Amino acid sequence: MKKYSLNRIDTHTHTYYSFDCAENGNSPDKMCEAAIQKGLAAIILTDHIEINSVAERLYPPLYHSARKRECLEAKEKYKGKLDVYVGIELGQITHYPGLAEEIVGEQGFDYVIGSVHNTKGEPDPYYLDFTKIPLDRAIYMLDKYFDEYLQMTEIPYVDQCAHLTYPIRYMKKAGMPIDVSRWNGMIKQILESEIKHGKTYELNTVYVRKGIDLPEDGILKMYKSLGGRKIRLGSDAHYTEHVASGFDTACDMINEIYKGE
Template sequence: MYLADYHTHSRYSFDGSEPLQVMCEKAIAAGLTELAVTDHMDIFTGLPYGEMINFDEPGGKRFSMDAAGLYRELNEIKDIYAGRLTVRIGAELGQPQVNPEAAKAFVSDYPLDFIIGSVHNMEGDLDVYYYDFTQMDVAAMYDHYVDWLIELAGVGDFDVCGHLTYPLRYMFERCRMRLDLKPYEEKFRHLFRLLVEKGRGIELNVSGLYRPMQETMPPLSLLKLYRACGGEIITIGSDAHKADHIGSFQKEARALLSEAGFSYVTGFKARQPEFHRL
C-alpha cells in the first residue's frame, strides 16, 4: 500500500535536529513507501533566500540555511535508499509573497519534487507561534491570516498550501482557545477555488493529533469544503521535527480523507502530482 509522509523536517531546519538517515530509517520502520523532506525555507522582505531570521534568538537572529548542503545530501540519500524508500526532495516555503524574487530564485536554483507553501508570519511580524493571543483581537487576526493565504495562493509557486488554520495550533496550546471557523467559510471557499484554478492543492497536516489541540489542520469541515470546491490534490504530512513523529496518524488521515469525499491521496515527483488510491 502507498503510504507517504509529505511534511518532515531534518537538522537543516532551524527548529529540527534529525539527520536525514535517521528519518529514512524511521520512515521504513513506520511502513512508509515514500518520504518527502520539506525543510523550512522562510522568505523575508529584503533578504535573499537562505538568509533567514530565527525568532527563538533574542532580537530575531539572522542566520543562513545551508540549502546547498541539504540538497546535495538529499540527492545522495535518495540513491542510497532507492528500492527501499522513495525519497522526495521538497521544501516548506514560508510566505514567498513578501519577496517574490527571492522565492523565485530559490525555486529555480534547486530542482525540487515538491513545495509546501506556508504562512508562518505576516507583514514581517514574528511567527504566529510567538503571539500573545490574550492581547489581541483574535477574530481580526484570523481574518487577516486567511487573507494572507489567499495572497499566497495568488502569487506563490508551490504545490500544496501548508497547515491551513495554523494559528489555531498555538491559540489552543497557549490559551486553550478554539475558534469557530464558520465566519471564515466564504474566504476559505475563495481560497480553495483559487487553488483549484491554479492546479494546486492543500495538505492534511496531522501534527495537531500528537499535539494538545487534538485536531488536524485543516479540520474535517474544511476538508469537505475543499472537496466541494473541486479540490483533488491533497497530501498527508506529519510536520515531524522529530523522527518519532514520521508516518504518524496515517490511518486516521486516510479515514478522514475518505470521510471528506476523497478517493485519492497525492504524491509529487518533479513538481507533478501523482494520484494514489486511498
C-alpha cells in the first residue's frame, strides 16, 4: 500500500455488508463518495467477519462475492480521485485460527484489520449495560481482553491491530472509573509485539465521535518510547457521515506526542 499522510486515509470503515449496519448502512460506492467529500486520498473498506460467529453461526455471513464486486466497481469508478482498498475486519481470530486463515487465503484481501470484540465465553461489550455491571467484573473482562489481544498481534497476515481500548469505550460511556494505566504491563507487551511483527497501530476515533476523551495519550507515549512509528487512523464509520470523523482531534494528539520528529 502507498504511503499517505495521517489524515488522508481512513483505514477502518464499514458498508451495508457488515451485520451491524446491514439494514441502514451504505454501499461501498457511497462510502467512497463520502471519503472524497472529506478530502481523503484513500479509504479501506473493512467489513466485519467475526470468526467465532462464522464458526458458531451467530450472525448472518458476509456475502463475499457480492461485496467484493461492489468494492471493485467503486475502486474502478474512483480511480485517480481516491484509492480504494478491499479490506476486512477480522474479529476473534484466535478463537478459530484455522478457519480465519482459510478465509483470508480464499479471499485475498488488500488489508486485514485484527480485532477482539469479545473474549472466549464473554459477550461483546457492545451489548452490555455497564451501569449494571460491577467494576470487578469489568476489570476481569479487561484482563482477559488484553490477553487475547496480545495473541492476536502475533497473527502473520494481520496488517493493523484495531481499537486497542475497545471495551473501555463502553465502560467509560457508562461512567465507570477505568484507569487504563492499570494494564500498562500488558499494553507494553502488546505494543512491543506489534512493533516486532511490523503491525500498524490503529488509533480508532469513535471516542471523539461519542464525546468521550481518547484514552490513548499514555499508550501512544509508551508506543513512541518503544520506537513505535506506524500509526494510522480509523473512524470505524458504519455510515457515510462518520467517514474520517474525529481525525482532527486524533491528529492533534499524535502530532503533540511526536512533535519535533
